[in-house]
Amino acid sequence: MFIFPKGFYVDVRIESVFETTIRITQNTIEDLKEKEYKAAFIRLFDGRMWYYSSTTDIASIQTEINTLAAVGHPFPNIDQHPVVQNFEVHNIHQEEFAGPTSVCSISKKDKRTLLEDYSDLLNQNKHIKHWKSYYVDKREVKDFFSSKGSQLHYDYEDAGFALYYDMVFGDTKFSDRFDTNAVSFEKLKGLTATIQKHIAASDQFLCESKPVKQGSYTTILSPLAAGIFAHESFGHKSESDFMVGDETMRKEWTIGKHVGSPLLSIIDTGTLPGKGYVPFDDEGTKAKINYLVKKGFLHGRLHSVSTATALEESPTGNARAMNFEFEPIVRMTTTYIEKGDLSFDDLLADIHEGIYVETVKHGSGMSTFTLAPARSYMIRKGKLAEPLQISVITGNVFKTLNDIEGLSNSLEIPGFTLGGCGKMEQHPLRVSFGGPDIRIKQLNIQ
Amino acid sequence: MIRDILKNQVQEVAINVQQSKIESIRKKDIAKTAVRIYDQGYIGIASGIGKVQEEMLTKKAQEAIDLQISYPVPPEKEHTETIQSSKTLLSEEDFLNEMEELLQVLRQQNPQFTFSNKLIKQSCTHSLNNDIGLSLFQTIDHYRISLLINHQDSSNLFDAAMGYQSNQYDRTILTDYIHDICEAYNTPIHDFQEGIYPILFDSSDQTYLGKLYHDLHGHIFASGSSLFSNRLGEPLFNPLFSFYATRSPKHFSSQPFFDLEGVYKKDFLVPLVQKGILETPYTDKKTAHKYHYPTTACAGGSYDSVPTIGIPQAYIPSTGKTTGEILQGEKGIVIVIASGGDFTPDGHFATPVQLAFLYDGKHLVGRLPQLSISSNLFTMFGNDFMGVSSNSLFPLDDSRQTIMKMNVKTID
Numbered sequence: 001m002f003i004f005p006k007g008f009y010v011d012v013r014i015e016s017v018f019e020t021t022i023r024i025t026q027n028t029i030e031d032l033k034e035k036e037y038k039a040a041f042i043r044l045f046d047g048r049m050w051y052y053s054s055t056t057d058i059a060s061i062q063t064e065i066n067t068l069a070a071v072g073h074p075f076p077n078i079d080q081h082p083v084v085q086n087f088e089v090h091n092i093h094q095e096e097f098a099g100p101t102s103v104c105s106i107s108k109k110d111k112r113t114l115l116e117d118y119s120d121l122l123n124q125n126k127h128i129k130h131w132k133s134y135y136v137d138k139r140e141v142k143d144f145f146s147s148k149g150s151q152l153h154y155d156y157e158d159a160g161f162a163l164y165y166d167m168v169f170g171d172t173k174f175s176d177r178f179d180t181n182a183v184s185f186e187k188l189k190g191l192t193a194t195i196q197k198h199i200a201a202s203d204q205f206l207c208e209s210k211p212v213k214q215g216s217y218t219t220i221l222s223p224l225a226a227g228i229f230a231h232e233s234f235g236h237k238s239e240s241d242f243m244v245g246d247e248t249m250r251k252e253w254t255i256g257k258h259v260g261s262p263l264l265s266i267i268d269t270g271t272l273p274g275k276g277y278v279p280f281d282d283e284g285t286k287a288k289i290n291y292l293v294k295k296g297f298l299h300g301r302l303h304s305v306s307t308a309t310a311l312e313e314s315p316t317g318n319a320r321a322m323n324f325e326f327e328p329i330v331r332m333t334t335t336y337i338e339k340g341d342l343s344f345d346d347l348l349a350d351i352h353e354g355i356y357v358e359t360v361k362h363g364s365g366m367s368t369f370t371l372a373p374a375r376s377y378m379i380r381k382g383k384l385a386e387p388l389q390i391s392v393i394t395g396n397v398f399k400t401l402n403d404i405e406g407l408s409n410s411l412e413i414p415g416f417t418l419g420g421c422g423k424m425e426q427h428p429l430r431v432s433f434g435g436p437d438i439r440i441k442q443l444n445i446q
Numbered sequence: 447m448i449r450d451i452l453k454n455q456v457q458e459v460a461i462n463v464q465q466s467k468i469e470s471i472r473k474k475d476i477a478k479t480a481v482r483i484y485d486q487g488y489i490g491i492a493s494g495i496g497k498v499q500e501e502m503l504t505k506k507a508q509e510a511i512d513l514q515i516s517y518p519v520p521p522e523k524e525h526t527e528t529i530q531s532s533k534t535l536l537s538e539e540d541f542l543n544e545m546e547e548l549l550q551v552l553r554q555q556n557p558q559f560t561f562s563n564k565l566i567k568q569s570c571t572h573s574l575n576n577d578i579g580l581s582l583f584q585t586i587d588h589y590r591i592s593l594l595i596n597h598q599d600s601s602n603l604f605d606a607a608m609g610y611q612s613n614q615y616d617r618t619i620l621t622d623y624i625h626d627i628c629e630a631y632n633t634p635i636h637d638f639q640e641g642i643y644p645i646l647f648d649s650s651d652q653t654y655l656g657k658l659y660h661d662l663h664g665h666i667f668a669s670g671s672s673l674f675s676n677r678l679g680e681p682l683f684n685p686l687f688s689f690y691a692t693r694s695p696k697h698f699s700s701q702p703f704f705d706l707e708g709v710y711k712k713d714f715l716v717p718l719v720q721k722g723i724l725e726t727p728y729t730d731k732k733t734a735h736k737y738h739y740p741t742t743a744c745a746g747g748s749y750d751s752v753p754t755i756g757i758p759q760a761y762i763p764s765t766g767k768t769t770g771e772i773l774q775g776e777k778g779i780v781i782v783i784a785s786g787g788d789f790t791p792d793g794h795f796a797t798p799v800q801l802a803f804l805y806d807g808k809h810l811v812g813r814l815p816q817l818s819i820s821s822n823l824f825t826m827f828g829n830d831f832m833g834v835s836s837n838s839l840f841p842l843d844d845s846r847q848t849i850m851k852m853n854v855k856t857i858d
Contacts (some may be wrong), residue, residue, distance in 0.1 A: 021751065023751075023752075023754070025665065025754070026665075028516060029513075029514075029515055029516070030515065030516075030752055030754055031747075031754070031786055032513050032515060033491060033510070033750065033751065033752075035493055035750065037494065039495060039496070049469065049470060049471070050462075050469065050470035050471075051466065051470065051471055051553035052470060052471065052472035053470075053472070053473050053474075054472070054473070054474045054475075055475070055496075056477065056495040056497075057496050071471075108513070127669050129669040129671040130665055130666050130668075130669030130671050132665075150776030166666055166669060166671035167671065168669075168670055168671045170789070171790070172792070173671050173672070173673060173791045174791045175660070175671075175791065211790070212796070215816065236603060237603060242603045242604075244464065244465070245464070245465035245560075246465070246596065248599055248601055249596060249599060249601050251601075252601030253601070253761065270608075295597065302529050303621075323476060325476060326472075327462075327470065327472060359702070361788060361789070362786070363786060364785040365604060365786075366603065366783075366785065366800050367602055367800070367816070368788065368798055368816055368857055369786070370785065370786025370797075370798050371786070372787070372788035387551065389790045389791065389792070389794075390501065390790070391784060391787070391788050391789065391794055391795065391796040391820075392787055392788055392791045392796045392797065392798065394786070394798050394818065394857060396857075403825075404582060417585050424563060424564065424592075425460075425564060425592075444818075444857070446796040446818065446820065446835040
């Protein structure tokens, strides 16, 4: 299809995108649009440096390849270059999501009605004074060609909606959201009871929550909070582009090192349906199941082809770009903590005074990680008690990983419609995260 | 029927830096066009990227009127304004050579540190024209320097960071400043005492402004769910504190001087809080019309979405004194990395601080241990607000230091 110049490795990623956005504010449809576009990202490697070009003119791809080649310096045996040797070669033509259930085939009217019906649930709570709701879907077909002979054609799609609401009870204010995502439009139906329960929990929080007494507490993180914790505190540290050329980091992150409780295993994989489904990454590597931590020991890390080559490991299918404007860099896909064997009640049972974090606004993770809870609850004598206002939870990452003392037996990987993972300039990237409920011996609560 | 055409174009050269060396070069030239049709109180939009046929988009936008998306305010008209970039950037070749030189100096001056992330030269063109006399055009040329700094003995993803966006570039000023950061990083302070300290935030830092943005949103304000609802005209904060929405080219905004509805204001500034008194929430035209607030040129959204209220870029004017004069001999804490904090619904603020330097009013004294800082919205911008500096710690950047007292604790 393309003429690849000699002395270079070249790959071309063409993205064909269909997406829908609907926005309602206080019962008024403010936006409803569908759009389609096609664009490409071209990479050329001359054995020393990478040269990239992003274009919206598909007809100019060959010209772009030639232009990049003119800037680079041909490498006589580029096929023998260790980076080039590590690129996988696949010939795949698959469309898993095309057909009558694809988001492309669902009418705008059906999508609008779905969002209007769920949004109307917000009108039924007297404390909700302002709300906004969003429906978003996306179908993406990727075509990938490389000078090593890869030819991939595959698709991905998802749909979801988010309800944002601001509540008032006397002088007390509270903002919350319900956000969900699925691999098909059909799976978004039948959620009325779930949303009503969510709004009721927000309402109770608004009316009854009290500021937390600052201190250290035994804390149970919900699957959502556990997933954010895994993503922020450990997932980013497993992205190996931070380790390339850094001897201190490599020593610190030696495979086999003890990093956490023996109960702890963390996995990243692009194989699971959902926001983190990446059957092939953006340099053509097939998705794999990658244990980052296995039973408390460092077991693996996330790679692009370049980082895998530099660290003498194997590519893991984690080279991802946010869209056609960017080059792939090492990113997570679906990151989760493996479930344990305790019930939620078992986790609660012997906590005299502790904290349960149910929903989280955001989190971050360096050597210290943070979670900003939306809804949290006191645990008293083994039972959930009054709702608590907490601005931030912090802990040392490695101490916390070692302080995990129990995992529930239910794994949840919730999906989100809006937002995503941010790294450098590329934000938001679609990812998933989750886990079981996890009990941590001690966390700082403010 | 009225038609307007919105066009954005971005041309960019981005250098990726890995281990203090250039790893890759990316070129981008992306054009985006949206056609908007206004007819009988409705809006229809169609868009495309790259080369587009405007007449085809016009036809699609007309068809989109059938979706009956309400747009109850008239589009802007009869304004012509053009703002060209005030400074020519380096050519692409010179930029690449200069960045090579920059990295070489950084390597020589700071052998214990490595640098990574992006060095970008970007030219943007924004235009909005319609058939009732609106003609707005702006070019914005700037550099975006964003470097993560790692100490050779560290196992952190990064230890410090330095970034700025401006049309100014001076290698010596930049490398001297980065060297100061590295020197301060290499000077750990072991005897720090917990207590109440002046905290210096970069004035554009979102960490401490989040609650103001949320609660000044026009819809939230009007609904009664803001902490500021029904308090227009009241002195809520310290008289030294003012808070503007800016689209001024002087503030190196990456946004054009006009909002997504084509609205712009005198000097491209709108006071939301003036000398501590709440003036107005921020609005787009629809919200302003609905609740009888002033328009504040804060309509945002993607280029092809129906405009809605967008978060403005903040401008907090200087209170006229330098950082040293505001501190009056007290030592302050410069916040470099504070990630993960938030406000509670009632305005309590807390955030961990991953990297902070002790500051004596003139120099970065040294690196503090990891901290936790806390306050309350009405205290930090009220009695504990000390001022906004007239000088910047980094001369190539227009931002200033917002200084307020907060409780400071160390994190074990």
